[in-house]
Amino acid sequence: MKNRKGISLIVLVITIIVMIILASAVIVTLNNDEIVDKANTAVKKNNEQQVKQLAALVWADVSMEGYVGEQLENEVIRRLEEEGIYEEDWDITVTEEGVKISQSVPRDTTALNPTGVIPAGATYTQYINGRKVYDSDESEYLWLYDSVVTYNAGQNFPSTINSGDVYTYGDYEYCYNWPRKIYADWGNITTMQSYQIEGWGVYYIGTEGTPTDMLESINGKPITSINAAFANNTNLIDASVVDIPSTVTDMMDAFAFCSNLTKAPKIPNDVENMFCTFQGCKSLISAPKIPESVTNIANVFNDCLSLTGKILLPCSQKTGFEGFLNCSGTIEFYHITNCSRACGA
Numbered sequence: 001m002k003n004r005k006g007i008s009l010i011v012l013v014i015t016i017i018v019m020i021i022l023a024s025a026v027i028v029t030l031n032n033d034e035i036v037d038k039a040n041t042a043v044k045k046n047n048e049q050q051v052k053q054l055a056a057l058v059w060a061d062v063s064m065e066g067y068v069g070e071q072l073e074n075e076v077i078r079r080l081e082e083e084g085i086y087e088e089d090w091d092i093t094v095t096e097e098g099v100k101i102s103q104s105v106p107r108d109t110t111a112l113n114p115t116g117v118i119p120a121g122a123t124y125t126q127y128i129n130g131r132k133v134y135d136s137d138e139s140e141y142l143w144l145y146d147s148v149v150t151y152n153a154g155q156n157f158p159s160t161i162n163s164g165d166v167y168t169y170g171d172y173e174y175c176y177n178w179p180r181k182i183y184a185d186w187g188n189i190t191t192m193q194s195y196q197i198e199g200w201g202v203y204y205i206g207t208e209g210t211p212t213d214m215l216e217s218i219n220g221k222p223i224t225s226i227n228a229a230f231a232n233n234t235n236l237i238d239a240s241v242v243d244i245p246s247t248v249t250d251m252m253d254a255f256a257f258c259s260n261l262t263k264a265p266k267i268p269n270d271v272e273n274m275f276c277t278f279q280g281c282k283s284l285i286s287a288p289k290i291p292e293s294v295t296n297i298a299n300v301f302n303d304c305l306s307l308t309g310k311i312l313l314p315c316s317q318k319t320g321f322e323g324f325l326n327c328s329g330t331i332e333f334y335h336i337t338n339c340s341r342a343c344g345a
Contacts, residue, residue: 051085052101055092058083059099068096070263071309074286081289087266112216114169117156122169124151130164157219167218171206172229174218197250199224209235213243222247231256237283239265246270249293251277262306264288274300282306 055076062075073094077087085092085101093100111119118124127145151158158165163177177198200223202214211230216223223245230236231253239255240263250273255261257280264284267274269291278284279302286309287301301307 048103051090054083054085055080055099055101059094063096070285072096074309078289109216112213113218114215115157115217115219118151118153119169120153122153122167124157125149125166125168126151126158127162127164127166130162161219161221167200168205169215171204171208171212172214173203173205174200174215174223175203176200176218176221197225197227199247201225201227201250202229204230204233207235209237211236211242214245216245216247224248225250225252226254227251228253228256230254230258233258234260236261238263241265244268249273253277253279256280259283267291267294269293272296276300276302278304280304285309 058079059072059076062072062079065075067075076094076099077092080086080090080092089104091100091102091104114122126149127147128149129146131144133144145164149158161176165176167174167176200215200218200221202223202225204211206212214223214226224247226244226248227250230239230242233255236255236258237260239258239261242265244251244265244267246268247270248268249270251267251271252273252275254277255264256276256278258278259280259282261278261281262283262285264278264281264287267288267290270293271291272293273296274290274294275296276299278287279299281301282303282305284301284304285306287304287307290297290300
C-alpha cells in the first residue's frame with residue numbers, strides 16, 4: 001500500500017509539472033502571436049507615418065512654387081505618384097492649408113456588381129433577336145428586334161445577355177454591346193450608334209450635378225464604355241466624384257461640351273480611346289493624368305479655354321497635340337514614365 005501511494009504521489013507531481021509546462025508553452029505562443037500582431041501594426045503605422053511626412057514635404061514644396069487651388073492638388077498628387085504613392089491605395093485630400101493622407105479601406109463592391117437577382121429600383125429590358133441594319137439613306141444604323149421582355153426587381157437576371165439589352169439603375173442606363181442609345185424608341189425601331197464595343201456602355205440619365213457611383217459589371221459582364229455618357233450635361237461641375245470602373249477602355253466624347261465642368265475624373269489605367277473626351281469643357285481648369293494605355297487623344301481637350309498647368313501624357317503619344325487646340329491658358333506638356341519633357345505652350 002505504501003508503494004502504491006508513493007507511486008500515485010509521484011504520478012500526481014509529474015502530471016502537475018507537465019501541465020505547468022504546457023500552460024507556459026501556450027502562454028508563450030499567445031504572447032508571440034500578440035507580439036507579431038503588434039509588430040505588424042507598428043510597421044503599418046510607421047509606413048503610414050513616413051508617407052504622411054513625405055506628403056507634407058511635397059505639399060510644402062509645391063506651395064512654395066506658387067501652386068494654388070486645383071493646380072496645387074493635382075501637382076501634389078502627381079509628385080506623390082512619382083514616389084510610388086497612388087490614390088488607389090491612399091485617401092489623399094489636398095487643400096491650401098495642408099495635405100491629409102491615410103491608407104484606403106477596401107469598400108464593399110457587391111452592390112456595384114449585381115448578379116443573380118435584380119436589385120430593388122432596377123429594371124432589365126431584353127431585346128430578342130436584335131440586329132442592326134442601315135436606314136434607308138444608309139446614314140446611320142437602325143436597331144431592329146422581334147420582341148421585348150422586361151425583368152423587374154426581385155426577378156432573376158436572364159440567362160443570356162443579348163446585344164442591345166438595357167439595364168436601368170440609379171443615375172444610369174446601361175446598354176450591352178453599345179456605348180449608348182441616341183434616340184428614344186420609335187415603334188419597334190431604336191436608332192443606335194454604329195460604333196460598337198464589347199461589354200456594357202453607360203449613359204447618364206440623372207438630373208443632379210453630383211452623379212451616383214457607376215456599376216462595375218452587370219450579370220457577370222463588365223462596363224467597358226462611357227462613350228458620350230455625360231455629353232452636353234451643363235449641370236455637371238465636379239466630375240472628380242465620378243468613379244469610373246477600371247474595366248472601361250472607351251471614353252470617347254464622355255464629357256464633351258460639359259461647359260460648366262471644372263474638375264475632371266481620374267482616368268482608369270486601361271483606357272485606350274479618349275477621342276474628344278473633354279472637348280468643349282470651357283470651364284475645365286486642369287487636366288487629369290492620361291495613362292500609358294491611351295492610344296487616341298485626338299481633340300481630347302479642344303476648346304478647353306480655362307485649361308492651365310501641367311499635362312501628363314503617355315510616352316506613346318509623342319504627337320497628337322492637336323488634341324489641345326484653342327486652349328488659351330498656359331499649358332506645359334510632360335511625358336510620363338521616364339520620358340523627357342515634350343514641349344511648352
